[in-house]
Amino acid sequence: MPVLEALLPRVLAVRRIPGADPALLRAYGADPERHRSLGLITVDQDDPTYVALDEATKHARVDVVYARSFYAGSKHQSGPLSGEILGVIASDDPSEIDSALDAILQTLAHDACFYGANADSSIAVFPHVIASLGHYLSAQAGLRPGEPMAYLVAPPLEGTLALDFALKSADVRLLKAFPPPTETNFTAAWLAGDLPACEAAAMAYAEAVVDVARQPRDR
Amino acid sequence: MSLRPLSRTRDLVAQLRRQLGEDDPMPPRAPLPPVELPPQRVFPSPSRRSRLADLAAAHTTALVGIGSVGTRYATDVVLQFQAELAVAHGAVATELPEEWAVAQGYVSLGSRVTSHREFLLRPDLGRRLAPESAERWAATCRKEVDVQPILADGLSAVATQGAGPALMSAFIAECEKRGFSTGTPVCARHARVWLEDEIGELARAKVAVILLGERPGLGTGDGLSAYLVYGPKVGNTDGQRNMMSNIHNRGTPPVDAARRLAVMAQLMLEQKTSGVHLDLSPRAAELGEAARGGYRAPQVRTRLVEG
Numbered sequence A: 001m002p003v004l005e006a007l008l009p010r011v012l013a014v015r016r017i018p019g020a021d022p023a024l025l026r027a028y029g030a031d032p033e034r035h036r037s038l039g040l041i042t043v044d045q046d047d048p049t050y051v052a053l054d055e056a057t058k059h060a061r062v063d064v065v066y067a068r069s070f071y072a073g074s075k076h077q078s079g080p081l082s083g084e085i086l087g088v089i090a091s092d093d094p095s096e097i098d099s100a101l102d103a104i105l106q107t108l109a110h111d112a113c114f115y116g117a118n119a120d121s122s123i124a125v126f127p128h129v130i131a132s133l134g135h136y137l138s139a140q141a142g143l144r145p146g147e148p149m150a151y152l153v154a155p156p157l158e159g160t161l162a163l164d165f166a167l168k169s170a171d172v173r174l175l176k177a178f179p180p181p182t183e184t185n186f187t188a189a190w191l192a193g194d195l196p197a198c199e200a201a202a203m204a205y206a207e208a209v210v211d212v213a214r215q216p217r218d219r
Numbered sequence B: 001m002s003l004r005p006l007s008r009t010r011d012l013v014a015q016l017r018r019q020l021g022e023d024d025p026m027p028p029r030a031p032l033p034p035v036e037l038p039p040q041r042v043f044p045s046p047s048r049r050s051r052l053a054d055l056a057a058a059h060t061t062a063l064v065g066i067g068s069v070g071t072r073y074a075t076d077v078v079l080q081f082q083a084e085l086a087v088a089h090g091a092v093a094t095e096l097p098e099e100w101a102v103a104q105g106y107v108s109l110g111s112r113v114t115s116h117r118e119f120l121l122r123p124d125l126g127r128r129l130a131p132e133s134a135e136r137w138a139a140t141c142r143k144e145v146d147v148q149p150i151l152a153d154g155l156s157a158v159a160t161q162g163a164g165p166a167l168m169s170a171f172i173a174e175c176e177k178r179g180f181s182t183g184t185p186v187c188a189r190h191a192r193v194w195l196e197d198e199i200g201e202l203a204r205a206k207v208a209v210i211l212l213g214e215r216p217g218l219g220t221g222d223g224l225s226a227y228l229v230y231g232p233k234v235g236n237t238d239g240q241r242n243m244m245s246n247i248h249n250r251g252t253p254p255v256d257a258a259r260r261l262a263v264m265a266q267l268m269l270e271q272k273t274s275g276v277h278l279d280l281s282p283r284a285a286e287l288g289e290a291a292r293g294g295y296r297a298p299q300v301r302t303r304l305v306e307g
Helices: A022-027 A046-059 A094-110 A135-141 A156-169 A195-214 B008-019 B051-057 B075-093 B116-121 B131-140 B157-162 B164-177 B195-202 B254-271 B281-291
Strands: A011-017 A037-043 A063-069 A085-091 A114-116 A124-130 A149-154 A173-178 A187-192 B107-110 B147-152 B186-189 B207-213 B224-230 B241-247
Touching: A011 A094, A037 A046, A037 A094, A046 A063, A046 A085, A046 A094, A046 A124, A046 A135, A046 A149, A063 A135, A085 A094, A124 A156, A124 A195, A124 B008, A135 A149, A135 A173, A149 A156, A149 A195, A156 A173, A156 A187, A156 A195, A187 A195, A195 B008, B075 B157, B107 B131, B131 B195, B147 B164, B147 B195, B157 B164, B157 B207, B164 B207, B164 B224, B164 B254, B186 B195, B195 B207, B195 B224, B207 B254, B224 B254, B241 B254, B254 B281
Parallel strands: B107 B186, B147 B186, B147 B207
Antiparallel strands: A011 A037, A037 A085, A063 A085, A114 A124, A124 A149, A149 A187, A173 A187, B207 B224, B224 B241
16 A cells, blocks of 8 residues: 655645736735835645745845735635635736746645655645745744755654654754644644754654554554 | 657656566657758749838838738747847846946946845836935036036946947047036946936036947847937936937947037037927038937848848
């Protein structure tokens, strides 16, 4: 029975606004003094998209001004193009938006994705290692841009047990835990340490989720 | 193996699968479809070239009569186009170094623009002198002159730094040969055409001439334009200006341009007007094609890509 199959995120909509209205810019957290153009993207997986948005800040002069997950996730979306997250990037230059969107699509296609923790992939785990943070997630996590971070997501019980295992398996510290229920009803955690420690922690996390999936009850 | 950037996390997960005793490996990445070799270079054969397109091509530098391969351009046409566009982009992106004007022996002035980006986005700011520059210019310049020559960066600092000084000194020499008094040679940074009005007005010049890098076209990042106005004052419009474009070695060479500009200035001083009211016919012979309205002979295209 294959486990840990990659579940590739699907990009549902990507649109650009070269010259956005100042009122819209303000409403979505941008600064009309510094930003003029927006890039909008919806994807059916939220956490890979947060990683991809962060990656984009390393490729182009953009700010991630808005990124929020939708309630109960992509299985309960408001429309076929809604997915699980809306990400909004802003810049003063429309061509920076283009470069950033290229980086986002590249990351979603080839790097960040959930994996199935059981045979039919109905249990999903996101044991992602960011080797070098951009300025979006680094600001959220309280780290410096360029530092590594483990970005871990799993369903509630699996994620809780796996986080304990990950913390004990490597020399990492817990930056931020997101206990359930979150918007998508998953649980998440961000861990800091050097790169090998982050990698070891992420893999321990995935292993523990697979273990719970195989044996949900120990009594 | 794939040529895509590696994903560390995906590789780690693949390792973990092996540790967990997965007997089947991760599904192999989809093989890249075989890439066909490009076809032999295909050019439209002479017999299939349009005679009318050839005739038209003799009269313009526009891309006409370049043929097609199926519904597309031939590769060398696309490469040539991209190379020419790159030259134009490069020229617009170049900034005139701040110390350049002084090193050339010019008075250095600046417009109200504070950055190169702002210069590109705000033409209005590039048309007025910064208060500091205006004060300094008013205090030090030669006043009540016939012709005020101004060099400026405009949209191609490459052109200004290239043929700019030569055109400037040739033009001043031509003016002096005709007995006009010329103003202090000045070089303005981040300047638009209309800046000549303020500079000329402060010097109380009869004619102001601004020589500046012109908006690059395909393959010409080194062209200068000259704009002349009689009675420079802030608020003049383009209808009151005469201009000469394509001053570079493949168009009008700077030496010829300097002479024709001096002739134009002479006409302005004689007729006390410029722009649409100026009659160029009295000296049409000296002006050459500059007297003939908008028409100019097509220039030779430089091949940037080896065919």
